[in-house]
Amino acid sequence: MATAESGACVVARDVARGHISAEEVLTEHLRRIRAWEPKVKAFIRVMEGDALGAARAVDAKRGRGEKLGRLAGVPIAVKDNILVRGVETTCASRILQGHLASYDATVTQRLLAEDAVIIGKTNMDEFAMGSSTENSSCHATRNPWDTACVPGGSSGGSAAAVAAGLCALALGSDTGGSIRQPAAFCGVAGLKPSYGRVSRHGLVAYASSLDQVGPLARSVADAALALSVIAGSDPMDSTCAAQPVPDYLKELEAGVKGLRIGIPKEYFLPGLDPEVETAVRAAVEVLTGLGAEVRDISLPHTRYAVSSYYIVAPCEASSNLARFDGIRYGRHSPQARDLGEAYELARGEGFGPEVKRRIMLGTYALSSGYYEAYYATAQRARALIKADFAAAFQQVDLIATPTAPTAAFRLGEKTEDPVAMYLSDVFTIPSNMAGNASMSVPCGLTRSGLPIGLQLIADCFCENSLLRAAAAYECARPFPMLPEAPRA
């Protein structure tokens, strides 16, 4: 019977069959939240009351003999930059404190339509800008594997909540690695869909041409199930593709045999933690053993990814975040004596330092006279990165790399050095720049007991290849789960 360890597929199946009620499933997760949350602080808001109502509604629906959805009774945590109607949505920023979402994001609608139970809003780096969930105006989240370490970011709350079993599934958003890097740090599966695979409507935009919503889960099957539910075209998002959505869960059964996997030499350079390298190479061996064909490849423009990302993303962010002016909603300063002061005070007090840094970077790079040198050049670099992947996917079906150069680092370790923090996303950023699909699956622990992530990258809209390989690996090398409560 389903328990808090079971994960989404088992919970949905057992609730649909009536083996367990949605309320019992929820209660068990709430119990784990009470045990773990004081140490981990994965959530900004646990929606106990709303969730209980939703779980009971699912049970009542079943009681009436109605067919239940694909996520029946599955407790899902949602990153705080995804709108849930009527619920405070802050993006972990002071500027949106008290802001109630006036509508449901498309992904939220799709979860609810499948009878999911939203259990809470998870912590994040403010406006998804960061790699450690330390840039939150609420509090820092800690890694449940070692609470002295960060959970990664920016979807650190979602990753920590899934890892500690505080929910069966979570949604995050990934702009430069914000699903995959925390998934790697917390030992869970995290999938960044191809750009356009999932609607961004109701995701508070950070960098519109890079943002994607995706699942974090304790199993590849759960991630596949979640993707099947949230993917697909949306009349509210013109960048969302009309591509048909396969049943990703069914696709998993195909296995890894016959898939060609490329190993890009640019991802295995000095600076990569030897423990991480060993684990990733061992994982590739496992895939080879399962029938995958492995070959060395090159993605020569990888080295431009981080620098061009830190032009494109801040440019878009400076524009996307301009709407937070304190006039229609959000933080407004009563001290303001005129319009200029109203803007300065709302934004000056409302945004944290990393957000301000990126807004200033972007504003500068888009300024008249600098646009060509920065934004236009970065777009050219982006085109080269895309072309690298296009060439690689002529030869291989998947690319395997480490998700991050190291395992989770300690709180405070990189907060004083933004560039060191930025480099934590060096392996995940290229996939956002190219718009293809990628995911992280756990591939072992360091000697000190921290999870390591294997990143798999597939061509646009080839999520099924990712999931096939990841599922085959997971089956061969099951990853442990954390206990019911933290070690004392």
Place this chain on the structure above:
Amino acid sequence: MPGYEMVVGLEVHVQLATKTKLFCACPTDGSAAPPNSRICPLCTGQPGTLPVLNRSAVELAFQTALALNCQIAPVSVFARKSYFYPDLPKAYQISQYERPFATDGWLELPAGEAPGKRIRIRRIHLEEDAGKLLHAAGSRELDCSWIDFNRGGVPLVEIVSEADLRSPEETASYLKTLKEIVQYIGASRCDMEKGEMRCDANISLRPAGSTVLGTRAEIKNLNSLRAVKDALAHEFQRQKQILDSGARVAQETRLWDPDRTATAAMRSKEEAEDYRYFPDPDLPPLAAGAAWVNELKAKLPELPAARRARLRKDFGLGATDAEVLTSQRALADYFEAAARGRRPPAAKTAANLIATELLARLNAESLAADCARINPAELGALADLVADGALSSRGAKTAFAAMWEGGGAAAEVVAALGLAQVSDDGQLRAWVAAALAANPQALADLKAGRSQALGALVGAAMKLSRGKANPELLNCIIRESARA
């Protein structure tokens, strides 16, 4: 003292006549609705919202460009224009910048000022309107501003001309012609009073004969044809004085104040904002396939200039009548419905009745021609009676007024009011005989060759007929009698 030539280019914003806004499903009828009753999360800039392009706005925009002889770009790109202002909820306006959807068009000026002159159109782009700020004036404590977002997100096209205009009159003619075309194709109502058509002018002066451009000022807030003419005339004088004094014209933006009939400086070039344009990542580039563009082109109605020429040719109308009738599509439609199948004299009479009587009534009651209270076929029938000599033109006016007020068929109204003109030879001769008998001296004068006596005799016969006699026939019979 050298003479100066005025060089003007216009930027005209036209609100497209769509049912919904450019990027969301909110209705566009917000100017008549309570404030903030036509808004949604998107057009108030709520977090997480994304623009979705309105296809019918694109089609109206493309048709506008096609009617103005522009090239439609196979791919155009939406860009964000960033600036902070409370009426701009996202703090950027979605517009087009480097790659507008249309370029390289022209418009030909009609009869009047510089007839036949082609004014080139540099570009047309599609963009969203901002909200509206309402300033509540009161005590200092109560002094505040309100924002109405009903207008926010309403679709606009900005039509930018080359600096081809040379006088206030020419500029007004361009604007009037542009307005006619845009109204004709149904792309906008262009009601300037309601802000559905707004105009900024770039104006500079140069010595007559020179080909070098002088420093320009941009004049904003030109919201009527009158304002355009007045502001340009005023700005010409202002810049002329500066140049005559040997000083330089500053490149700046000036605001026209119609009450003071003066422009005032708004901001200089140094203060010009940096809008930080960049392609909007939320909107894919707009692809204009040839098939789609051709289909839209085929759907365009006959444009005013072509229709004017056709009406003159087909119905023998004079330039002025043709101009008046084609100034509104509905009026021209009305005329064609009235004139259809009638002989040229009747068509001309119909044109005359429409240009005078009908237009006066429509204007007085603020009606469009398709809401006229006399249907075109009956107006045509009325014109037939005049052309056939059965009704005088004065009688036609009386009948028209009666039909407008009370309805009814032309023949019935004319009969009921006894307006029919008498052309019966026997009856006319009886009136003439009586008039001659009563005025022997006048008859004698006429016989002696003093032709001014004719008028008196016609008048006398007309009086006997109580105004119903056909004056031309009376004339003939009296002349005939004098010769006998």
